[in-house]
Amino acid sequence: CSRFLSLSAMEESLKNVLENVQKEVSALENAKKEHNAVVAAQQANLQAQRDRLQREKEELQQAWVKLEQEKQCVTKNAHQLETNVQQLDKKQAEWQAQKTAEERLLVERRVKEEKQFKHEREKQTKALQETLSNMKQEVAVLEEKRKHLERTVGDLGEVVSLDVGGYRYRTTRSTLTQFPDSMLGAMFSGRHGTLQNVMQSPT
Numbered sequence: 051c052s053r054f055l056s057l058s059a060m061e062e063s064l065k066n067v068l069e070n071v072q073k074e075v076s077a078l079e080n081a082k083k084e085h086n087a088v089v090a091a092q093q094a095n096l097q098a099q100r101d102r103l104q105r106e107k108e109e110l111q112q113a114w115v116k117l118e119q120e121k122q123c124v125t126k127n128a129h130q131l132e133t134n135v136q137q138l139d140k141k142q143a144e145w146q147a148q149k150t151a152e153e154r155l156l157v158e159r160r161v162k163e164e165k166q167f168k169h170e171r172e173k174q175t176k177a178l179q180e181t182l183s184n185m186k187q188e189v190a191v192l193e194e195k196r197k198h199l200e201r202t203v204g205d206l207g208e209v210v211s212l213d214v215g216g217y218r219y220r221t222t223r224s225t226l227t228q229f230p231d232s233m234l235g236a237m238f239s240g241r242h243g244t245l246q247n248v249m250q251s252p253t
Contacts, residue, residue, distance in 0.1 A: 064185050071178055078167055085163065089156055096149055103142060110135060210238065 117131050210226065212219045226238040 060185065060188065064182070067178070067181060071174060074174065075171065078171070082163075082167060085160070089160060092156070093153075096152070099145075100149070103145065107138065107142070110138060 226234045229235045
Protein backbone atom coordinates (compact mmCIF):
# COMPACT_ATOMS: atom_id res chain seq x y z
CA CYS A 51 0.00 0.00 0.00
CA SER A 52 2.86 2.37 0.84
CA ARG A 53 4.40 1.71 -2.59
CA PHE A 54 1.09 2.53 -4.27
CA LEU A 55 1.00 5.78 -2.30
CA SER A 56 4.58 6.49 -3.34
CA LEU A 57 3.63 5.91 -6.96
CA SER A 58 0.68 8.29 -6.62
CA ALA A 59 2.94 10.87 -4.98
CA MET A 60 5.42 10.56 -7.85
CA GLU A 61 2.63 11.04 -10.39
CA GLU A 62 1.43 14.11 -8.47
CA SER A 63 4.99 15.44 -8.34
CA LEU A 64 5.31 14.93 -12.08
CA LYS A 65 2.08 16.86 -12.66
CA ASN A 66 3.43 19.70 -10.48
CA VAL A 67 6.67 19.76 -12.48
CA LEU A 68 4.71 19.92 -15.73
CA GLU A 69 2.54 22.74 -14.39
CA ASN A 70 5.64 24.70 -13.26
CA VAL A 71 7.28 24.27 -16.66
CA GLN A 72 4.10 25.42 -18.40
CA LYS A 73 3.97 28.48 -16.11
CA GLU A 74 7.60 29.31 -16.92
CA VAL A 75 6.98 28.93 -20.65
CA SER A 76 3.90 31.16 -20.33
CA ALA A 77 5.93 33.75 -18.39
CA LEU A 78 8.62 33.75 -21.10
CA GLU A 79 5.97 34.18 -23.80
CA ASN A 80 4.42 37.09 -21.86
CA ALA A 81 7.87 38.68 -21.51
CA LYS A 82 8.38 38.30 -25.24
CA LYS A 83 5.02 39.94 -25.94
CA GLU A 84 5.89 42.83 -23.60
CA HIS A 85 9.24 43.24 -25.34
CA ASN A 86 7.54 43.30 -28.75
CA ALA A 87 5.10 45.91 -27.44
CA VAL A 88 8.00 48.08 -26.22
CA VAL A 89 9.75 47.77 -29.59
CA ALA A 90 6.53 48.68 -31.40
CA ALA A 91 6.05 51.72 -29.15
CA GLN A 92 9.63 52.86 -29.79
CA GLN A 93 9.18 52.46 -33.53
CA ALA A 94 5.93 54.42 -33.41
CA ASN A 95 7.69 57.17 -31.43
CA LEU A 96 10.52 57.30 -33.96
CA GLN A 97 8.00 57.50 -36.81
CA ALA A 98 6.17 60.34 -35.06
CA GLN A 99 9.44 62.24 -34.66
CA ARG A 100 10.25 61.65 -38.31
CA ASP A 101 6.83 62.92 -39.36
CA ARG A 102 7.25 65.98 -37.15
CA LEU A 103 10.65 66.75 -38.66
CA GLN A 104 9.25 66.21 -42.14
CA ARG A 105 6.48 68.72 -41.44
CA GLU A 106 9.05 71.15 -40.05
CA LYS A 107 11.14 70.73 -43.19
CA GLU A 108 8.14 71.36 -45.42
CA GLU A 109 7.28 74.48 -43.42
CA LEU A 110 10.84 75.72 -43.76
CA GLN A 111 10.79 75.02 -47.48
CA GLN A 112 7.61 77.08 -47.80
CA ALA A 113 9.28 79.88 -45.87
CA TRP A 114 12.28 79.55 -48.18
CA VAL A 115 10.07 80.11 -51.24
CA LYS A 116 8.56 83.16 -49.63
CA LEU A 117 11.96 84.54 -48.71
CA GLU A 118 13.24 83.97 -52.27
CA GLN A 119 10.48 86.27 -53.49
CA GLU A 120 11.73 88.92 -51.08
CA LYS A 121 15.40 88.16 -51.70
CA GLN A 122 16.31 91.58 -53.07
CA CYS A 123 15.29 93.39 -49.89
CA VAL A 124 16.14 90.74 -47.41
CA THR A 125 19.35 89.22 -48.77
CA LYS A 126 20.93 89.08 -45.38
CA ASN A 127 17.98 87.33 -43.84
CA ALA A 128 17.78 84.93 -46.79
CA HIS A 129 21.43 84.00 -46.33
CA GLN A 130 20.81 83.33 -42.66
CA LEU A 131 17.81 81.24 -43.51
CA GLU A 132 19.88 79.21 -45.98
CA THR A 133 22.40 78.59 -43.27
CA ASN A 134 19.61 77.46 -40.99
CA VAL A 135 18.32 75.08 -43.65
CA GLN A 136 21.77 73.59 -44.09
CA GLN A 137 22.06 73.06 -40.37
CA LEU A 138 18.63 71.46 -40.35
CA ASP A 139 19.66 69.11 -43.15
CA LYS A 140 22.79 68.21 -41.24
CA LYS A 141 20.77 67.50 -38.13
CA GLN A 142 18.32 65.48 -40.17
CA ALA A 143 21.17 63.41 -41.63
CA GLU A 144 22.60 62.87 -38.15
CA TRP A 145 19.18 61.92 -36.83
CA GLN A 146 18.65 59.54 -39.77
CA ALA A 147 22.01 57.87 -39.09
CA GLN A 148 21.21 57.61 -35.39
CA LYS A 149 17.77 56.20 -36.20
CA THR A 150 19.27 53.59 -38.52
CA ALA A 151 21.80 52.57 -35.88
CA GLU A 152 19.10 52.30 -33.22
CA GLU A 153 16.88 50.23 -35.49
CA ARG A 154 19.79 47.90 -36.25
CA LEU A 155 20.53 47.52 -32.53
CA LEU A 156 16.87 46.80 -31.81
CA VAL A 157 16.74 44.14 -34.52
CA GLU A 158 19.98 42.53 -33.30
CA ARG A 159 18.75 42.58 -29.70
CA ARG A 160 15.43 41.06 -30.70
CA VAL A 161 17.12 38.28 -32.70
CA LYS A 162 19.47 37.57 -29.80
CA GLU A 163 16.62 37.42 -27.30
CA GLU A 164 14.62 35.13 -29.59
CA LYS A 165 17.61 32.81 -29.91
CA GLN A 166 18.11 32.79 -26.14
CA PHE A 167 14.41 32.12 -25.61
CA LYS A 168 14.45 29.25 -28.13
CA HIS A 169 17.59 27.77 -26.58
CA GLU A 170 16.13 27.99 -23.07
CA ARG A 171 12.86 26.43 -24.21
CA GLU A 172 14.72 23.57 -25.94
CA LYS A 173 16.84 23.06 -22.83
CA GLN A 174 13.78 22.93 -20.57
CA THR A 175 11.96 20.62 -23.01
CA LYS A 176 14.93 18.24 -23.08
CA ALA A 177 15.17 18.25 -19.28
CA LEU A 178 11.44 17.59 -19.02
CA GLN A 179 11.66 14.72 -21.50
CA GLU A 180 14.52 13.19 -19.53
CA THR A 181 12.52 13.57 -16.31
CA LEU A 182 9.49 11.96 -17.93
CA SER A 183 11.63 9.09 -19.23
CA ASN A 184 13.11 8.51 -15.79
CA MET A 185 9.66 8.66 -14.22
CA LYS A 186 8.32 6.12 -16.70
CA GLN A 187 11.20 3.78 -15.94
CA GLU A 188 10.61 4.12 -12.21
CA VAL A 189 6.89 3.53 -12.70
CA ALA A 190 7.64 0.40 -14.75
CA VAL A 191 9.99 -0.89 -12.02
CA LEU A 192 7.40 -0.19 -9.33
CA GLU A 193 4.69 -1.88 -11.40
CA GLU A 194 6.88 -4.96 -11.80
CA LYS A 195 7.56 -5.01 -8.06
CA ARG A 196 3.83 -4.65 -7.39
CA LYS A 197 3.03 -7.61 -9.65
CA HIS A 198 5.77 -9.66 -8.00
CA LEU A 199 4.41 -8.73 -4.59
CA GLU A 200 0.89 -9.73 -5.63
CA ARG A 201 2.19 -13.08 -6.88
CA THR A 202 4.15 -13.58 -3.67
CA VAL A 203 1.17 -12.73 -1.47
CA GLY A 204 -1.04 -15.06 -3.51
CA ASP A 205 1.51 -17.87 -3.21
CA LEU A 206 1.78 -17.46 0.57
CA GLY A 207 -1.96 -18.13 0.98
CA GLU A 208 -1.82 -21.30 -1.13
CA VAL A 209 -2.95 -24.51 0.61
CA VAL A 210 -0.32 -27.28 0.40
CA SER A 211 -0.96 -31.02 0.92
CA LEU A 212 2.01 -33.03 2.23
CA ASP A 213 2.47 -36.80 2.46
CA VAL A 214 4.81 -37.45 5.41
CA GLY A 215 5.45 -41.15 6.08
CA GLY A 216 2.04 -42.09 4.74
CA TYR A 217 0.25 -39.40 6.76
CA ARG A 218 -1.34 -36.53 4.86
CA TYR A 219 -1.07 -33.05 6.22
CA ARG A 220 -2.67 -29.83 4.91
CA THR A 221 -1.21 -26.40 5.63
CA THR A 222 -0.48 -23.09 3.86
CA ARG A 223 2.70 -21.98 2.17
CA SER A 224 2.99 -19.03 4.59
CA THR A 225 3.17 -21.48 7.52
CA LEU A 226 5.92 -23.51 5.83
CA THR A 227 7.97 -20.37 5.06
CA GLN A 228 7.77 -18.76 8.51
CA PHE A 229 11.37 -19.87 9.07
CA PRO A 230 13.15 -19.15 5.76
CA ASP A 231 16.42 -20.71 6.90
CA SER A 232 14.80 -24.11 7.52
CA MET A 233 14.62 -26.89 4.92
CA LEU A 234 10.84 -26.47 4.43
CA GLY A 235 11.26 -22.70 4.32
CA ALA A 236 13.83 -23.03 1.54
CA MET A 237 11.76 -25.63 -0.36
CA PHE A 238 8.54 -23.57 -0.38
CA SER A 239 10.07 -20.08 -0.62
CA GLY A 240 9.72 -20.03 -4.41
CA ARG A 241 13.48 -20.01 -4.98
CA HIS A 242 13.35 -23.58 -6.33
CA GLY A 243 11.40 -24.52 -9.41
CA THR A 244 11.18 -28.31 -8.78
CA LEU A 245 8.47 -28.39 -6.10
CA GLN A 246 5.88 -30.01 -8.34
CA ASN A 247 7.06 -33.43 -7.13
CA VAL A 248 6.27 -32.60 -3.49
CA MET A 249 3.29 -30.23 -3.90
CA GLN A 250 -0.18 -31.45 -4.73
CA SER A 251 -3.47 -29.60 -5.02
CA PRO A 252 -5.68 -30.03 -1.89
CA THR A 253 -8.35 -32.75 -2.22
